Amino acid sequence: xxxxxxxxxxxxxxxxxxxxxxxxxxxxxxxxxxxxxxxxxxxxxxxxxxxxxxxxxxxxxxxxxxxxxxxxxxxxxxxxxxxxxxxxxxxxxxxxxxxxxxxxxxxxxxxxxxxxxxxxxxxxxxxxxxxxxxxxxxxxxxxxxxxxxxxxxxxxxxxxxxxxxxxxxxxxxxxxxxxxxxxxxxxxxxxxxxxxxxxxxxxxxxxxxxxxxxxxxxxxxxxxxxxxxxxxxxxxxxxxxxxxxxxxxxxxxxxxxxxxxxxxxxxxxxxxxxxxxxxxxxxxxxxxxxxxxxxxxxxxxxxxxxxxxxxxxxxxxxxxxxxxxxxxxxxxxxxxxxxxxxxxxxxxxxxxxxxxxxxxxxxxxxxxxxxxxxxxxxxxxxxxxxxxxxxxxxxxxxxxxxxxxxxxxxxxxxxxxxxxxxxxxxxxxxxxxxxxxxxxxxxxxxxxxxxxxxxxxxxxxxxxxxxxxxxxxxxxxxxxxxxxxxxxxxxxxxxxxxxxxxxxxxxxxxxxxxxxxxxxxxxxxxxxxxxxxxxxxxxxxxxxxxxxxxxxxxxxxxxxxxxxxxxxxxxxxxxxxxxxxxxxxxxxxxxxxxxxxxxxxxxxxxxxxxxxxxxxxxxxxxxxxxxxxxxxxxxxxxxxxxxxxxxxxxxxxxxxxxxxxxxxxxxxxxxxxxxxxxxxxxxxxxxxxxxxxxxxxxxxxxxxxxxxxxxxxxxxxxxxxxxxxxxxxxxxxxxxxxxxxxxxxxxxxxxxxxxxxxxxx
Ligand code: BGC
Numbered sequence: 206x207x208x209x210x211x212x213x214x215x216x217x218x219x220x221x222x223x224x225x226x227x228x229x230x231x232x233x234x235x236x237x238x239x240x241x242x243x244x245x246x247x248x249x250x251x252x253x254x255x256x257x258x259x260x261x262x263x264x265x266x267x268x269x270x271x272x273x274x275x276x277x278x279x280x281x282x283x284x285x286x287x288x289x290x291x292x293x294x295x296x297x298x299x300x301x302x303x304x305x306x307x308x309x310x311x312x313x314x315x316x317x318x319x320x321x322x323x324x325x326x327x328x329x330x331x332x333x334x335x336x337x338x339x340x341x342x343x344x345x346x347x348x349x350x351x352x353x354x355x356x357x358x359x360x361x362x363x364x365x366x367x368x369x370x371x372x373x374x375x376x377x378x379x380x381x382x383x384x385x386x387x388x389x390x391x392x393x394x395x396x397x398x399x400x401x402x403x404x405x406x407x408x409x410x411x412x413x414x415x416x417x418x419x420x421x422x423x424x425x426x427x428x429x430x431x432x433x434x435x436x437x438x439x440x441x442x443x444x445x446x447x448x449x450x451x452x453x454x455x456x457x458x459x460x461x462x463x464x465x466x467x468x469x470x471x472x473x474x475x476x477x478x479x480x481x482x483x484x485x486x487x488x489x490x491x492x493x494x495x496x497x498x499x500x501x502x503x504x505x506x507x508x509x510x511x512x513x514x515x516x517x518x519x520x521x522x523x524x525x526x527x528x529x530x531x532x533x534x535x536x537x538x539x540x541x542x543x544x545x546x547x548x549x550x551x552x553x554x555x556x557x558x559x560x561x562x563x564x565x566x567x568x569x570x571x572x573x574x575x576x577x578x579x580x581x582x583x584x585x586x587x588x589x590x591x592x593x594x595x596x597x598x599x600x601x602x603x604x605x606x607x608x609x610x611x612x613x614x615x616x617x618x619x620x621x622x623x624x625x626x627x628x629x630x631x632x633x634x635x636x637x638x639x640x641x642x643x644x645x646x647x648x649x650x651x652x653x654x655x656x657x658x659x660x661x662x663x664x665x666x667x668x669x670x671x672x673x674x675x676x677x678x679x680x681x682x683x684x685x686x687x688x689x690x691x692x693x694x695x696x697x698x699x700x701x702x703x704x705x706x707x708x709x710x711x712x713x714x715x716x717x718x719x720x721x722x723x724x725x726x727x728x729x730x731x732x733x734x735x736x737x738x739x740x741x742x743x744x745x746x747x748x749x750x751x752x753x754x755x756x757x758x759x760x761x762x763x764x765x766x767x768x769x770x771x772x773x774x775x776x777x778x779x780x781x782x783x784x785x786x787x788x789x790x791x792x793x794x795x796x797x798x799x800x801x802x803x804x805x806x807x808x809x810x811x812x813x814x815x816x817x818x819x820x821x822x823x824x825x826x827x828x829x830x831x832x833x834x835x836x837x838x839x840x841x842x843x844x845x846x847x848x849x850x851x852x853x854x855x856x857x858x859x860x861x862x863x864x865x866x867x868x869x870x871x872x873x874x875x876x877x878x879x880x881x882x883x884x885x886x887x888x889x890x891x892x893x894x895x896x897x898x899x900x901x902x903x904x905x906x907x908x909x910x911x912x913x914x915x916x917x918x919x920x921x922x923x924x925x926x927x928x929x930x931x932x933x934x935x936x937x938x939x940x941x942x943x944x945x946x947x948x949x950x951x952x953x954x955x956x957x958x959x960x961x962x963x964x965x966x
Contacts, residue, residue, distance in 0.1 A: 207876045212521040215321045217529060217874065222306060222314035222329065224253045228882035231256060233529075233873055234318045235553040235885065236325050236345070239539035240352035241289075241468050242552020245316070245325055248295040248343055248359060248464075253307030256383055256882065260552040260559065261289045262545050263472045264415045265617045270624045271386040278603050279624045284617035286548060286559025287391050290378035290408055290419040292355055292466035293345065294447070298371045299363075299454070302333040304341070309333055313340075320532040323349060323506040324499070330364065338364040339454075348498060349505035349536070353473075353483075354490045356498050357464040363454050370454045374464055375440065375447025376419045378408035384555045396480060397446045401437045403487075404446035407479055416471040420483040422491050424463045425452065432460060465490045472544070509535050512927060512934065513576040515897055519922035526870025527897060530890035531576075537887050540573060540581030546588055547888055554884020560617045561588075563635035564888030566642035568844060572891035574649045575898065575928040582646055583655070589639050590659040595619025596636070597666055603630065605673050608738055610666025612636040627697035631690040633674060634705045636667050637712045641817060644715060648906050651931060656719045657727040657734075665738050668716040668749055671709040675752055683757035691769065693810035694842070695791075695800050699770035701759045704814040710756040711818065713749040720746065765829045767811050776804040780836040790841045790878055806838040808845035816848045819855070820907075828856055835861075843872050847892030847900070854900040854916065862900060863918040869893045898926050902937060906930075912957040913946070915939040930954075935965065 209226050210233070211218035219230055234245030237260075244258035267282035297304040310332040317326045328342035340362040348354040361370070378392050385391070395416060396407040405420040425432045436451040454460050467486040474482045490498060513531055517524040537551035547569050548559035565585060574582045589596075593610060599621045600611035613621035614628050614635050623629045643660045647653050656664075675684040686709060691702035720742070724731045735742065759768035768774065784805075788794050791805060809816065812834050815827055831852050840846045846869040853862035868877055870893045873885040898904050901924065903914030911930055915937070917923070923940035933951030937944065944958055948965035955964050 210874055212525055214521055214524045215319065215528065217318040217320070217525070219316040220314065222311045224307065228254060228256050229876055230316060231258075232553045232881050232884050234316055234325050235533075235551075236318075236323065236347050237536040237552040238347040238349045238352050239537065239541065239545070241347055241355065242537070243293065243345075243347060243355070244553060245318075246293065247306060247327075248293045248345070248357060250296045250303050250305045251307055252305050256554065257288065257291065257380065258552075258554060259289045259291055259293070259380070260286055261417055261468060261470050262286075262542070262552075264289060264410065264417060264470050265413060265559065266382075266391040266410050267412055268382075268386045268389070268391075272624050276626050278630060279626075280621045280629070283386070283615075283622045283624065284558055284560050284620075285382060285384065285391075285555070286617075287410060288380045288382045288555065289417055289468070290376055290392070290406060290444075291380055292376060292419050292421060292468055293357060293464075294373070294375045294377055295357065295359055295462065295464055296373040296375075297361065298373075299333060299337055299339065300335065300368050302335060302337070304331060304333070304339070306331065320528050321506060321510065322346075322499075322503045323532075323536065337366045337368065340364055346499065346502050347536075348490075348502045349509075350501040351486070351490065351498070353467050353469050353486050354498065355466040355468065356490065356495055357462075357466075358495050359462040359464065360459050361454065361462070362459045363456050365456065367453065367455045369435070369451055370460070371449055371451045372425070372462055373440070373447055373449045374404070374421060374423045374462070375445060376404050376406045376421050376466075377447075378406045378417075378419065378444035382555055384558070392444060394444045397441060397444075398480070399439045399441050399446040399448065401439070401448060404448065405480060405483060406444060406446050408444060416476045416479055418467075418469045418479040418483040420467045420480075420487050421447075422465050422487055423448075424491075425450065425460060426463070427458055427460045463495050465495075512929065515894070515924065515926045517921055517924045520918075520920045523867060523870060523921065526867065526874060527893060529874060530870060530893040533885055533887055534569070534572060534890050534894075538569070538573075540577055540584055543584035543587055546585070549886065549888045550884030551887035553887065554882075556880075556883040558615065558617075558622065560615050560622060562615055562888065563638040564844060566638040568847075568888050568895070569891040570642050570645055571649075571899070572894045574646065575904075575930070576894075577929065579650045579652065582650070583652075586642060586646055586655070587659060589642075590663055592616065592619030593663055593666055600666075600670055605670060607669055608666055609669035609673055610636065610663065611670050612639055612667070627690050628694065631688060631698060632692075632694070633670075633686075633689055634692060634702075634708050636670055637708045640664055640667055640712045640715055641708070649930070651909055653722065654727070657723045657730045661716075661719050661723050661731075661734050662738060664712070664716040664719050665734070665740060668713050669745070671712055672745070672748055672752060675709065675756075678757065681757050682755075684752050684755050685757050691810045692808055692813050692844075693769065693806045695803070695805060695807040696770060697801060699772065701757055702770045702810070703759055703767040704769075704810050706756050706758055707814045707818065710753045713753040717746055717749060717753075764833060765826065766833045767814075767830060769806070769810050769834075773804070776802070778804050778837070781805065781839055782836065789839070791839055792841055793879060804837050806834060808840065808842035809838065809848035810834070812838075812852055813848055816851055824856070827852065831856060831858075840865075840868065841878055843869070843878065843886035843889035844892060846872075847889065847896045850896035850900040854903065857916075859916060859918060862896075863920060866893075866896045866900065866918070869896055897924065898928065902926060902939065904928065904937075910955065910957055911935070913937060913944065914959055915944050917941065
């Protein structure tokens with residue numbers, strides 16, 4: 206855990222430059238707008254350790270798989286959202302010396318992510334090797350109002366000299382992915398153009414042939430007037446186009462360099478129109494000017510915060526944490542484009558390839574259900590509907606038949622990309638995350654007709670998968686599921702992971718209910734779906750019912766707990782609190798073999814199931830399982846603490862809920878798991894939101910009614926949040942004096958607060 210960032214309710218602040226933290230800060234201070242995103246790399250030359258990263262949504266490359274021992278069924282490639290052409294580049298030379306923070310003496314360094322305004326700012330005083338001192342203050346943003354525009358304001362003031370300065374302003378498509386499996390470069394040049402004041406590069410990805418056009422223009426001013434330019438050199442080389450501009454800088458006079466960029470992809474424009482379109486976008490941005498662009502960008506953020514802000518009084522660290530999580534989520538996925546999804550690292554790093562995991566359905570969906578129009582969550586479901594043929598193909602590749610659908614663990618276009626057998630083949634619970642997401646969506650929105658439109662077809666495919674994946678154990682006289690990995694990836698190839706068995710059986714029951722509903726309410730549509738899926742209703746539903754009824758669930762009746770898997774109690778049961786600090790995180794300190802044999806749990810597993818199906822269990826059962834599993838959980842997946850917060854809140858374990866909340870909310874800010882440099886944990890940020898709203902706020906939807914059973918952590922004086930629910934916006938404020946609920950928009954509504962009905966008008 207590191208605590209180098211200052212606490213502030215609306216800003217993330219780093220004071221003083223410590224290169225050791227730089228790659229962490231590059232992740233934390235990332236900015237984006239759903240269409241493009243950018244790590245907090247320095248605009249100017251930096252020869253120290255850095256992970257350069259500019260990303261364009263939906264643009265990926267199928268990097269050839271690399272594994273030790275090839276296993277049949279492995280995917281051929283791992284899709285990666287690519288490090289895209291660099292649009293921020295702005296190198297500065299004064300006299301003979303290049304401004305490089307790895308080389309200069311740095312004072313007064315300050316980096317600020319302003320979450321209210323959506324801007325990244327940085328200021329410092331640098332002393333060059335010849336003693337010349339200059340102050341730099343830079344600011345940039347990816348426009349939320351114009352998804353293809355980025356803008357930079359870079360101000361330089363010489364403090365003890367006047368001299369000639371040369372600034373290089375460019376677009377560079379000669380970029381690499383750090384995680385490239387074979388050190389391959391993924392971009393090829395298609396077109397470039399450079400003239401005084403402007404540069405454009407169109408690059409194409411190999412194999413997938415996406416085109417990205419990156420165009421830039423600039424203005425250099427002093428006192429609001431253009432500076433006198435002594436020289437402009439056009440610089441072009443492979444995949445690179447720019448200008449080198451030389452001018453005089455005078456002591457104590459601020460020179461401001463504005464750089465405007467347009468980043469367009471063939472996902473949104475015809476390839477042959479990209480260059481022209483980029484010029485248009487860029488012209489529009491330049492005409493509008495930096496200040497006005499910034500104002501419209503801030504206006505979008507203002508509106509976003511009005512709907513989804515959570516306020517916490519009396520605890521700045523907690524307040525900063527939740528806003529940081531919401532900010533990152535909102536700048537990763539805006540829900541405008543149903544082809545896009547939410548990568549676990551969003552636009553903040555390369556790890557996990559920027560592709561889609563079960564994280565979206567299990568964690569992000571509830572967040573978007575409550576903070577955005579229902580179409581946003583619906584788009585996330587439809588994304589998976591569109592991948593159904595690929596899910597069927599994935600299953601077929603592994604030997605499943607008859608239209609069984611096995612959704613991938615990791616995907617870009619529906620095809621499986623993951624290639625570790627214990628996850629690719631064994632972490633099968635993920636295919637039912639799609640079914641649970643439908644249930645979540647229907648419970649929240651009441652839009653049951655979704656089942657007829659899209660849902661049932663997906664459910665039939667998934668149910669067929671489970672029906673083939675189980676086998677009958679004559680020993681147990683039950684159906685069992687062998688050779689799996691549960692959500693806890695620190696145990697592989699186990700038999701009867703309770704979570705997997707529970708979810709599998711539930712999916713079959715849910716599918717049977719969906720069939721009855723669609724048959725009753727949309728008979729002709731049912732006929733269509735049955736025809737298309739070649740559904741043998743009587744035969745298939747009989748088997749599904751039988752499996753659901755006779756599923757085996759490992760339990761320990763003496764302890765009154767569900768067992769994570771058949772052999773769990775053969776393990777030496779230990780507590781995380783007995784581990785030495787130097788052993789953590791286990792995944793960086795212990796051999797894999799040692800981890801597998803230990804009882805330590807990476808992330809909620811049995812407790813994940815209890816969280817999803819809490820109404821199936823009485824409070825004492827929940828408590829016994831929580832008390833058994835929580836002490837063994839190391840939370841080395843970011844997806845874990847939030848689930849524990851929600852259950853701890855339900856059980857009244859207030860201080861534990863609060864500690865775990867800080868862990869999820871400040872996971873990246875304080876680098877709890879020593880991995881923030883790879884990127885921020887975007888998908889689990891939705892879990893942080895759930896910790897407050899479902900955990901502390903106790904929000905649930907039961908029989909079409911919103912319920913709240915809030916409590917307030919001792920450290921807070923009050924907190925408040927808003928939720929969107931069936932055309933209304935509600936505000937809930939919890940303070941030491943009680944709970945206030947208010948209807949901010951929409952028709953009157955009855956809700957339940959601590960078990961009592963409250964009418965909101
Ligand atoms: C977790 C998975 C998760 C993935 C991406 C892994 O560490 O164990 O459950 O899907 O990260 O967030």
